[in-house]
Amino acid sequence: xxxxxxxxxxxxxxxxxxxxxxxxxxxxxxxxxxxxxxxxxxxxxxxxxxxxxxxxxxxxxxxxxxxxxxxxxxxxxxxxxxxxxxxxxxxxxxxxxxxxxxxxxxxxxxxxxxxxxxxxxxxxxxxxxxxxxxxxxxxxxxxxxxxxxxxxxxxxxxxxxxxxxxxxxxxxxxxxxxxxxxxxxxxxxxxxxxxxxxxxxxxxxxxxxxxxxx
Amino acid sequence: xxxxxxxxxxxxxxxxxxxxxxxxxxxxxxxxxxxxxxxxxxxxxxxxxxxxxxxxxxxxxxxxxxxxxxxxxxxxxxxxxxxxxxxxxxxxxxxxxxxxxxxxxxxxxxxxxxxxxxxxxxxxxxxxxxxxxxxxxxxxxxxxxxxxxxxxxxxxxxxxxxxxxxxxxxxxxxxxxxxxxxxxxxxxxxxxxxxxxxxxxxxxxxxxxxxxxx
Amino acid sequence: xxxxxxxxxxxxxxxxxxxxxxxxxxxxxxxxxxxxxxxxxxxxxxxxxxxxxxxxxxxxxxxxxxxxxxxxxxxxxxxxxxxxxxxxxxxxxxxxxxxxxxxxxxxxxxxxxxxxxxxxxxxxxxxxxxxxxxxxxxxxxxxxxxxxxxxxxxxxxxxxxxxxxxxxxxxxxxxxxxxxxxxxxxxxxxxxxxxxxxxxxxxxxxxxxxxxxx
Amino acid sequence: xxxxxxxxxxxxxxxxxxxxxxxxxxxxxxxxxxxxxxxxxxxxxxxxxxxxxxxxxxxxxxxxxxxxxxxxxxxxxxxxxxxxxxxxxxxxxxxxxxxxxxxxxxxxxxxxxxxxxxxxxxxxxxxxxxxxxxxxxxxxxxxxxxxxxxxxxxxxxxxxxxxxxxxxxxxxxxxxxxxxxxxxxxxxxxxxxxxxxxxxxxxxxxxxxxxxxx
Numbered sequence: 136x137x138x139x140x141x142x143x144x145x146x147x148x149x150x151x152x153x154x155x156x157x158x159x160x161x162x163x164x165x166x167x168x169x170x171x172x173x174x175x176x177x178x179x180x181x182x183x184x185x186x187x188x189x190x191x192x193x194x195x196x197x198x199x200x201x202x203x204x205x206x207x208x209x210x211x212x213x214x215x216x217x218x219x220x221x222x223x224x225x226x227x228x229x230x231x232x233x234x235x236x237x238x239x240x241x242x243x244x245x246x247x248x249x250x251x252x253x254x255x256x257x258x259x260x261x262x263x264x265x266x267x268x269x270x271x272x273x274x275x276x277x278x279x280x281x282x283x284x285x286x287x288x289x290x291x292x293x294x295x296x297x298x299x300x301x302x303x304x305x306x307x308x309x310x311x312x313x314x315x316x317x318x319x320x321x322x323x324x325x326x327x328x329x330x331x332x333x334x335x336x337x338x339x340x341x342x343x344x345x346x347x348x349x
Numbered sequence: 350x351x352x353x354x355x356x357x358x359x360x361x362x363x364x365x366x367x368x369x370x371x372x373x374x375x376x377x378x379x380x381x382x383x384x385x386x387x388x389x390x391x392x393x394x395x396x397x398x399x400x401x402x403x404x405x406x407x408x409x410x411x412x413x414x415x416x417x418x419x420x421x422x423x424x425x426x427x428x429x430x431x432x433x434x435x436x437x438x439x440x441x442x443x444x445x446x447x448x449x450x451x452x453x454x455x456x457x458x459x460x461x462x463x464x465x466x467x468x469x470x471x472x473x474x475x476x477x478x479x480x481x482x483x484x485x486x487x488x489x490x491x492x493x494x495x496x497x498x499x500x501x502x503x504x505x506x507x508x509x510x511x512x513x514x515x516x517x518x519x520x521x522x523x524x525x526x527x528x529x530x531x532x533x534x535x536x537x538x539x540x541x542x543x544x545x546x547x548x549x550x551x552x553x554x555x556x557x558x559x560x561x562x563x
Numbered sequence: 564x565x566x567x568x569x570x571x572x573x574x575x576x577x578x579x580x581x582x583x584x585x586x587x588x589x590x591x592x593x594x595x596x597x598x599x600x601x602x603x604x605x606x607x608x609x610x611x612x613x614x615x616x617x618x619x620x621x622x623x624x625x626x627x628x629x630x631x632x633x634x635x636x637x638x639x640x641x642x643x644x645x646x647x648x649x650x651x652x653x654x655x656x657x658x659x660x661x662x663x664x665x666x667x668x669x670x671x672x673x674x675x676x677x678x679x680x681x682x683x684x685x686x687x688x689x690x691x692x693x694x695x696x697x698x699x700x701x702x703x704x705x706x707x708x709x710x711x712x713x714x715x716x717x718x719x720x721x722x723x724x725x726x727x728x729x730x731x732x733x734x735x736x737x738x739x740x741x742x743x744x745x746x747x748x749x750x751x752x753x754x755x756x757x758x759x760x761x762x763x764x765x766x767x768x769x770x771x772x773x774x775x776x777x
Numbered sequence: 778x779x780x781x782x783x784x785x786x787x788x789x790x791x792x793x794x795x796x797x798x799x800x801x802x803x804x805x806x807x808x809x810x811x812x813x814x815x816x817x818x819x820x821x822x823x824x825x826x827x828x829x830x831x832x833x834x835x836x837x838x839x840x841x842x843x844x845x846x847x848x849x850x851x852x853x854x855x856x857x858x859x860x861x862x863x864x865x866x867x868x869x870x871x872x873x874x875x876x877x878x879x880x881x882x883x884x885x886x887x888x889x890x891x892x893x894x895x896x897x898x899x900x901x902x903x904x905x906x907x908x909x910x911x912x913x914x915x916x917x918x919x920x921x922x923x924x925x926x927x928x929x930x931x932x933x934x935x936x937x938x939x940x941x942x943x944x945x946x947x948x949x950x951x952x953x954x955x956x957x958x959x960x961x962x963x964x965x966x967x968x969x970x971x972x973x974x975x976x977x978x979x980x981x982x983x984x985x986x987x988x989x990x991x
Contacts, residue, residue: 148990206991210424210523210530219859219888219913223988235984236896246861246888254878264521266531271861272914275988301991306536307478309424316424316530317480322520342877346865346917348790349848349943362776420777431647433674433699437774449770450682460647460674468664485647486700489774515777556663560651560703562576563634563729638852638951638958692949694959734964735906737852744852744958745908750948 137170139331140197142188144204144277147179147229154305155203158323168332173197179229179277181222185239185284192288192295199296199334200285201251203327204278206301207308210316211266212326214253215273215299216345218283219246223275239283247286251298252333252340259333265326266318269345273299296334300327351384353545354411356402358418358491361393361443368519369417372537382546387411393443393491395436399498406502406509413510413548415465416499417541418492420515421522424530425480426540428467429487429513430559432496433460437489453497461500465512466547466554473547479540480532483559487513510548514541565598567759568625570616572632572705575607575657582733583631586751596760601625607657607705609650613712620716620723627724627762628713629679631755632706634729635736638744639694640754642681643701643727644773646710647674651703667711675714679726680761680768687761693754694746697773701727724762728755779812781973782839784830786846786919789821789871796947797845800965810974815839821871821919823864827881827926834930834937841938841976843893844927845969846920848943849950852958853908854968856895857915857941858987860925861888865917881925889928893940894975894982901975907968908960911987915941938976942969 143156156176163174175191177184192200206213220243222234253269260267273279282299289297302323303309309317357370370390377388389405391398406414420427434457436448467483474481487493496513503511516537517523523531571584584604591602603619605612620628634641648671650662681697688695701707710727717725730751731737737745785798798818805816817833819826834842848855862885864876895911902909915921924941931939944965945951951959 204991209991210528216863217861217887219890221858221890223986225986225988225990233986235986235988236982244888245859245886245890248861248863248887261524264524266520266523266527266529268527271917272989274991275913276990278991306480306532309480310475310478313480313482314424315480317532318520319533319536321535322533340878344865344867344875344877346867346877347914348867348918349846349851349916349920418777423777430649431673433645433676435644435676437772439772439774439776447772449772449774450768458673459645459676460672462647462649462673485703486775488777489699490776492777554664558651558653558661558663560653560663561700562653562704563632563637563702563706638956689952692952694948694951694955694957696955734908734960737908738903738906741908741910742852743908746948746959747961747964749963750961 138195138197139170139172140175140191140195140200141172142175142177142202144177144179145229148226150308153205154302154308154320154323155205157305158320158327159203161324162327170335177281181228181232181234181277181280184277184281188281188285189288197295201330202281202285202299204299204301207304208315209301209303211268212260212323213268213270213301214256215249215270215282215301216253217246217248218273218279218286220244220283221275222280225276228277239280240287243287247283249298250296252337254341254343254345255337256330256333257345258341258343259329260326263329265322270301271347300330352409352411353384353386354389354405354409354414355386356389356391356416358391358393359443362440364522367419368516368522368534368537369419371519372534372541373417375538376541384549391495395442395446395448395491395494398491398495402495402499403502411509414499415544416495416513418513418515421518422529423515423517425482426474426537427482427484427515428470429463429484429496429515430467431460431462432487432493432500434458434497435489436494439490442491453494454501457501461497463512464510466551468555468557468559469551470544470547471559472555472557473543474540477543479536484515485561514544566623566625567598567600568603568619568623568628569600570603570605570630572605572607573657576654578736581633582730582736582748582751583633585733586748586755587631589752590755598763605709609656609660609662609705609708612705612709616709616713617716625723629758630709630713630727632727632729635732636743637729637731639696640688640751641696641698641729642684643677643698643710643729644681645674645676646701646707646714648672648711649703650708653704656705667708668715671715675711677726678724680765682769682771682773683765684758684761685773686769686771687757688754691757693750698729699775728758780837780839781812781814782817782833782837782842783814784817784819784844786819786821787871790868792950795847796944796950796962796965797847799947800962800969801845803966804969812977819923823870823874823876823919823922826919826923830923830927831930839937842927843972844923844941846941846943849946850957851943851945853910854902854965855910855912855943856898857891857912857924857943858895859888859890860915860921860928862886862925863917864922867918870919881922882929885929889925891940892938894979896983896985896987897979898972898975899987900983900985901971902968905971907964912943913989942972
């Protein structure tokens with residue numbers, strides 16, 4: 136049975152919950168499509184988050200790894216295209232570290248592209264009525280850090296696909312951030328299921344634009 | 350048994366559904382709190398929409414009338430404060446009419462304020478984790494037209510409370526409008542129930558800011 | 564010689580300048596088109612702002628009064644359509660008062676419409692390459708308070724036109740509010756000149772949509 | 778005398794002007810600070826744009842190359858941090874080509890980081906009251922294509938600094954795109970001068986956050 140490793144984050148900044156973990160943790164277990172999902176909570180800490188993730192990859196030997204993070208203010212499920220080799224923290228992480236313009240991996244390449252079929256995932260989500268898009272930047276905080284470190288670790292394991300998905304606030308968070316968009320946990324959950332099954336099914340990504348002019 | 354008249358609109362512009370009707374129509378019937386909800390679909394047409402609404406008020410003698418409309422692009426459930434006496438249509442209505450700077454009611458007052466406890470409704474929604482805010486403008490299209498006409502008709506019936514609530518796209522719509530915010534129908538439904546029970550319960554509105562500097 | 568009374572505000576909130584006064588004060592004096600501009604700074608205080616404005620109308624007997632205010636975050640010069648009879652302060656004014664849901668004028672009508680040719684002004688601005696639009700709400704703070712009070716005072720003086728114009732931050736303010744739009748003082752100045760000459764020239768406003776669906 | 782090569786683009790999409798060229802072309806010539814600026818217009822065409830740019834680098838032997846492009850909708854001068862090795866055109870370029878998920882340089886690295894002192898430039902701009910920020914993505918269109926190709930070409934010429942700057946619409950464009958932010962050409966011009974002199978002056982970039990959480 137194939138194993139899918141799905142990660143969410145602990146809360147950070149002033150939030151008391153992190154929607155990525157709320158949703159991810161509800162997906163643990165075997166699926167009807169013949170694979171099992173292992174869920175893992177990552178600390179919102181530079182370094183440690185990656186240590187925890189990479190240890191779990193060794194333990195569970197997944198064929199697919201999708202890390203999920205909160206993007207407060209975004210309106211849709213955004214499938215990240217690329218992670219860059221830089222930590223530049225606008226706010227301290229949960230251990231108080233605030234690296235500025237440090238590499239995620241010393242002497243690593245400037246960036247790694249997601250190995251998920253990102254265009255096919257966006258198509259599948261939209262077809263099911265779930266707002267989704269390609270994102271050209273995962274930021275420069277712990278989310279980008281985890282995505283970069285994950286893809287760097289998988290660079291010589293092409294049989295494991297990996298990538299990152301950003302999700303909006305859930306409504307109860309947006310209720311405290313007037314003006315912010317949100318997405319119901321149920322919608323996000325359905326979206327992650329579609330993302331997983333699409334990633335397991337699609338070998339060659341769709342040739343369909345997901346670009347931006349700037 | 351008290352009657353609540355709840356209205357939604359038919360689809361307009363390029364939409365094939367209108368979330369206001371999708372949600373409103375699911376609320377028809379008696380509630381466990383001792384009132385019944387009567388649902389009514391309004392045409393997205395200047396004039397006709399009001400004719401249909403005012404006839405239903407005569408038929409059903411409600412104690413509360415809440416008209417609900419789609420505000421594509423908004424992020425939360427917005428409780429309208431005021432309707433103004435002007436029709437200024439950016440796009441034609443569903444019958445092809447496009448009034449510009451015409452009064453809703455000739456010689457009517459410049460505006461009518463909602464008679465709902467708008468601040469209490471926002472508080473109740475936020476407390477239940479549903480994004481909500483006061484809106485200072487209902488626009489100048491059929492939504493504002495209906496809100497103005499409703500409040501004008503209720504001016505000498507102080508025993509009937511009335512107002513207007515704008516709701517975001519639902520996800521399946523936002524999936525076709527990249528970048529737009531949305532709210533799950535289930536969340537909106539829960540929100541409208543809270544708005545109704547708050548409006549029936551609260552006699553004197555809360556004194557709590559819901560204003561904007563511009 | 565016709566007199567145009569042009570007002571700007573003193574700074575409020577955490578700002579050390581108010582772009583409305585920066586620009587307005589640079590327009591003092593006679594114009595080449597045969598009128599003179601009298602500039603007046605209003606305190607950002609409920610009540611007092613109106614006292615100062617109404618006294619100046621008595622003193623100068625203008626044929627046109629345009630009040631200008633800062634709308635931090637807006638992208639263009641917005642010509643306000645309507646002022647409503649409510650003070651609902653999100654933040655205290657410069658004297659520490661924070662009225663909530665109080666009328667501007669007790670027993671006054673619910674709203675007053677601008678008596679400027681608002682559509683013609685937007686057209687003229689756009690034609691000169693200056694971003695502009697109709698705004699359907701002036702908020703519920705001191706700007707709306709001044710606009711309402713001005714139009715209420717002019718209700719029996721139809722020979723004096725009056726209205727309100729909101730302007731964006733100027734660049735030096737936006738430099739401290741990352742992500743906020745701005746407009747150069749020079750562009751705003753040119754815009755206000757166009758607004759004034761259009762208001763003096765146009766008797767009957769253009770019939771051109773400036774509405775919104777919500 | 779040091780040479781600075783400054784490029785702007787021809788108009789694209791439905792625009793009749795491109796603010797990058799409007800401003801860049803006004804900066805041609807010697808500066809009072811002892812360097813000369815050579816201006817170059819690039820076609821908005823994949824491939825050709827780079828051919829023109831790289832030929833000019835050979836011709837003029839600049840010590841600094843800054844490519845400037847339009848980012849319609851952005852509010853400030855954004856200094857790009859990184860270019861990625863992908864062309865994914867949302868709209869065809871000016872020759873009708875629309876590459877999707879093609880590399881800019883076959884077998885090139887995934888990304889190149891700007892070699893400009895990007896943090897110092899943002900600081901200098903903000904200090905002069907000009908809205909500015911670091912951008913974590915230059916998109917996937919011709920701007921990113923040029924930035925990537927430029928930095929790839931400069932990879933073994935560390936004595937030439939290079940990078941990319943995105944600028945907003947100018948007001949006359951925003952007047953036709955209601956709701957869009959803009960910046961006066963004069964402000965952008967002043968900003969580019971500051972960016973150039975900062976890039977020539979600063980050897981080691983500031984350690985100051987310019988990151989985003991997502």
